[in-house]
Amino acid sequence: MTTTPTRAAPSSALYRAVWRWHFIAGLIVLPFMILLAVTGGIYLYKDEVNAVFQPELRIVTPQDGGTQAPSTLTAAALAAHEGRLHSYLPPAAPDASAQVKIVNSDGGKDIVYVNPYTAEVLGTLWDAGPSGSKFMYIVRKLHSLEYIGWFGNRLIEAAAGWMILLVASGVYLWWPRGRNVGTTTIKRKTGRGFWRDLHAVTGIYTAGFIVFLALTGLPWSSVWGGKFYDITYAMGMGMPDGYWGKYPSSTVPLGEALDKTAWIMEKQPMLNSTTSEGVPAGLDQVVRIVEDAGIHPGYALNVPSSPEGVFTASVYPDDISFERVIHIDQYSGEILFDVGLDGLGTFGKAAEWGISLHMGQAFGLANQIILTLACIAMVAMSVAGGLMWWKRRPAGALGTPTMPSDWRIPRTLLVMSVVAGVFFPLVGLSMILLALVELVIALRNRRQNMHPAQ
Template identity: 55%
Template sequence: MSLSNVAEARGAAALSPLYRAIWRWHFYAGLLVIPFMILLAVTGGIYLLKDEINGLFYKEYLTVAPQNAAYLPASEIVAKANFALPGTVTAYIPAASADASAIVTIKTEAGKQRVYMDPYNGAVLGQLDDSGLANTPFMKLVRKIHSLDYFGWLANRIIEIVAGWALILVVTGIYLWWPRGRDVGTFKLRSGTKRRPFWRDLHAVTGLYTGGFIFFLAITGLPWSGFWGDKVNTYANQAGLGYPTGYWDNVPVSTVPMKDAMTQVNWTMENAPMPESTPTGAPAFGLDKAVATFEDLGIHKGFVIDLPQSPEGVYTASVYPDDIDFERIIHLDQYSGKVLFDAGFKDLGAVGKTIEWGVSVHMGQEFGRLNQLLMLAACCAIILMSVSAIVMWWQRRPKGTLGAPRYPSDYRVARGAIAILALMAMLFPLTGLSILIALAIDILLPGSWRPKLA
């Protein structure tokens, strides 16, 4: 998992075309991935501490003094918020605990804003830009940088390519570490070594124990990518392995996907259609009744209610707590109160369940504090591994060259390396395209230029 030589070439095995080819492609993978790995590890580590950081820096917005009194009706809280900030109310988040604020999302000319309210007396605690699942503007920024959405459409596709190359990095790194009769595959740091062997051992050992986490984080992060994730979502749902299609058999639906109409939605359901209410000529039954209905249905606390924005719109409650078993979406007809859709984690197909579970673990939620600390340790290890790779590369790099491992003597013999790359190309098309470009450059590069790269 490096920009550099994981093991000094020792013996005939190290000089084989296969070893040289894999070593070279490990170098290329590291060259592309390491800057992003550091960025992802730093932002991912920060996001793992989302609740703690939000609670520390946004305490005046998120918390209130608990009182021995009932909350105000939701409609009254919303009215007070809308009086303080005129606009169109789009969502309401009831207080999740006795010391939590209630939140009202209002669409204004300046964009969506969240107004934080004391649920006991309706006092306005403040307002912030709407941040969706991230809850606060700072964490939204961290999340957007982590996915590279902050830098635009092209950068988001690059992160998808990087994830594929990270998998190549893990596979080739384990191959290079494997002893094969040589004193290379160490499981621990060795004392009394020279500077470069120390960094090599630090990199190899850290990479060995972190490789599984890198593989897991890359795989579970890919569903959120713009190209690969969207295609997998479409194919899974078409095959009945994603969201429960039968729920729409007797329900009117719109052409609007849930991701465009809801404050928050899970990966599996984001492209599912929004149900529609059936106007009856009677007025809508109102937010207070909607809140009571959702609570009677037993939805987990911390849910968000998206309000209907048209005569055909619905009341929607969605919740994504740390325990994925309580994940749930409920849609209600705004006139009759009829449940149009009610599904949770248990209702998803095999692919939907697998990906939702993976995302929950990826975000450090599924197994509580242990999960959070384990993912945080993995982020720190990724940074350490990346830094050791950079140091190693700098130490062994001949002056005036890139310092890439030498070309294999015969690329035709290195079928193992080609097989690894071909498999990755088939599984991850954007990564495959970048592999073809890199392979073409590697093979077709004029001989006079090659000394600068080796």
């Protein structure tokens, strides 16, 4: 008769301990969850938003007779905007303008938009890189907290890892286990019960999306992403070593030289031309070379910035099976390096697919709509969790769930935190600190119970 409660007590204590951690971590991560969901949901539509608010720069009327030569378009841009040619982006569609990126005297870059049919300069904007506009640049920086430097990057990394553990603990708390919980519909219409049901229901339906978005966002992080990059490269499952070993290379990585490149290639060095002397190939000739090679429309062509440099054509369309990078010797016009998605290793391909899905690109509008609904659900779940806590908290107190009296539970969670730290170092570090605090509290409570005040 006594065996049932003996087994049930640790289970109940573990439930309370997980609930306590879920509660504390949830309050900490909640603002980050909302920030990531809102900014990520907006960024899904960056191309559409940029087109709506910059039509006079991006959209042109197609004309008979074909487009002007790239050298003519870049010359018109340089005549209107003093500086050094950085890259040329041919029109991606018949009704799209050409873009010419120019480096200013202060080292910054601007984009000059040119009508490809008439060579008329349509206007100039500050170069926001892959974001496409200053507004989307701000959204992207907020999404990654880059405004507060390396600390912001690590905050977001820790928050992403905690989001995964919050999903795991949330599913554990939701799981029925023979009790009258685990609802899959919102049953209560008012009060704290409504917010509890909303939190649980949106959480259980959005759990997979949260884990997916967190995991596919982590490759950009410093600690987790850096280690994953090194392991992927070392295993030859990203971009095998010696890919361009027969050619000279520079010390500048592709991630710095190009506005956008495949994740696994960001730290790889730019190639150099086979010589630093001779007559450089003309822009028109290089454009013919890359287009004859079958590169997908929408590519960017970076021009050499030094006598040793190369021309680099790169494209990352929504359909990532067409992404490609081509390096061309600036003197001979020889293609030195040409790789697409199929040339990457298993993890390199997986990362590209994950990033494309994460950004709502892989499957077009359907991808955007599904992720938009997931972002809305994440905000609703976070708001519901915050209101649920606000309504139940005692006056003047945080309302943290009580610590279980069984001191073995915090010890168990400490072991779990070490295991979690293997996969998510920053999460593991914060979990260890939290577990140590819990252990100290548990030991203090145990002493008080053993030696109650007289």
